[in-house]
Amino acid sequence: MIPAIEQRLPCTNKPTLFHAPDGRDYNDRAKQSRITYAKALCLSCPIVRECRQHARATREPHGIWGGETADERRDALAQAA
DSSP, rough: OHHHHTOHHHHHHHHHHOOGGGGSSHHHHHHHHHHHHHHHHHHHHHTTHHHHHHHHTTTOOSSSSSSSHHHHHHHHHHHOO
């Protein structure tokens, strides 16, 4: 059984949208479209801040977490250092 909060999270309902490996996209346009859509869904997530903080703290190397790509997380961590 999935906890109630997880049922409301966009990434629970569309995991491949948020965590698809880069090789899955057939071209840059498809990849950018997937990223844009995933980030837009993050805006409606009730735990977007916690998700972003977790991904940064664990240095998550893949996927969209808290509305950020892996490159954006690396940049944010570098700027904070």
